[in-house]
Amino acid sequence: MTPSEEKARLKLLLKVKDREFDTLMHDAHERAFACTDCLQCGNCCKTTGPLFTDKDITRIAKHLRMKDAAFIDQYLRTDEEGDMVLQVVPCPFLGADNYCGIYENRPKACREYPHTDRVKQKQILDLTIKNEKICPAVELILKDVTALVNASSKKPNNAGRR
């Protein structure tokens, strides 16, 4: 997609009312993940690490039978925005089979990725557009929603007709 096509798409999507946009995104999320196998992909774990909250660190360190400080020393660093992130990607907990080695205890950000089923989707549309380059499910979701919005904006207006 060219920058001008991207701009036109953003303009189109931002015209949709907030609640309606959430519904469109959530329905498209369900459809996209019904036909996406994350175990065949793992791209988010390979290319972008999650943020780790204090709660994540304590839970995962406990699971690994480590002290929080030792876990931080071994796996995390503070990024430019002051957030705790992985020292390296691909994530060291990602297996060769794309299974997560700490799945039950994985960070909240991993559970919520790619965030296309949360409320107030328009507020994170920039992030979703960035995630489109990483996540094939997000690509499907945005294509799906854009097609629906396009189709409804082209419907004839019959108001006033008999």
Ligand code: SF4
């Ligand atoms: S913790 Fe698990 S889900 Fe999160 S990035 Fe690492 S491998 Fe992926």
Ligand code: SF4
């Ligand atoms: S990038 Fe998207 S499709 Fe791929 S594993 Fe992550 S969430 Fe699943």
